[in-house]
Amino acid sequence: MTAARLTLPSPAKLNLMLHILGRREDGYHELQTIFQFVDYGDEITFAVRDDGVICLHTEFDGVPHDSNLIVRAAKKLQEQSGCSQGIDIWIDKVLPMGGGIGGGSSNAATTLLGLSHLWQLGWDLDRLATLGLTLGADVPVFVRGHAAFAEGVGEKLTPVEPAEPWYLVLVPQVSVSTAEIFSDPLLTRNTPPIKVRPVPEGNSRNDCLPVVARRYPEVRNALDLLGKFTEAKLTGTGSCVFGGFPSKAEADKVSALLTETLTGFVAKGSNISMLHRKLQSLL
């Protein structure tokens, strides 16, 4: 009998705005942010094995096997569910690491949902999101798969329906450490909370931007170039920079001009993640 096998997407996210309200005692920062997905990402293939072994076959530069968020997610789920099955995993990695588009967190979420399905655990999204939060602040939104206004460290999620433009995402060739940006003394940490719902138009600032742009000339350059065509924004702590366009043709046109010197991709914004659309189609 062939082992159960499944290939699932692992999309990127963008932070459409990001405010930092304060710092908690554990060092993490209280945020208000809007997450939206894009139809662009990695693809992860899973094949069940019955000997309990968890093996990621694709090598990552600079990330040891057991530190990979895919492996950590699989091991935690196996431990907490008491499952005796194992898994072989391969990934087609296209998302840049340290890009602020949540590649690692998305990979962890795709692994949790994929394995819950293949191992037939019957875990609901609440339970998977709670486990996901122990792996990273951005994992819960990928587990839930709906665009969201997020509070806390990103785990208190309210679904939202922002417009779904086409985005040009520029990928400066530099990896930004999230921890480094959050420990910068110059970071704005006292933005007053937005209390009105839905979040009023015009709140599109990212409080990390001044610190990231100051430290990384490559990011500054990308913001300046894209800013000639549309509002250029930073996602998360960068390095990626993005701007919205009303059509694919317009995004492609600017992409053709800018990607002569910079790497980037064009993708549609989406309020339901590709992962969840694929899982729905399997049910």
Ligand SMILES: C[C@](O)(CO)[C@H](O)COP(=O)(O)OP(=O)(O)OC[C@H]1O[C@@H](n2ccc(N)nc2=O)[C@H](O)[C@@H]1O
């Ligand atoms: C900034 C965002 O990209 C917004 O989407 C995320 O909140 C970052 O999420 P992430 O990459 O999953 O971050 P984690 O792996 O949980 O945290 C990396 C490091 O960033 C800092 N960190 C992260 C999130 C947060 N709300 N406050 C923080 O201070 C902490 O020093 C932490 O050790």
Ligand SMILES: Nc1ncnc2c1ncn2[C@@H]1O[C@H](COP(=O)(O)OP(=O)(O)OP(=O)(O)O)[C@@H](O)[C@H]1O
């Ligand atoms: N499967 C994985 N994919 C990417 N990075 C991983 C993975 N597993 C572990 N990592 C580690 O996590 C770090 C952050 O990766 P990630 O791609 O999530 O960054 P990011 O896009 O900046 O995320 P965020 O927006 O959540 O800050 C990487 O530099 C890498 O060391």
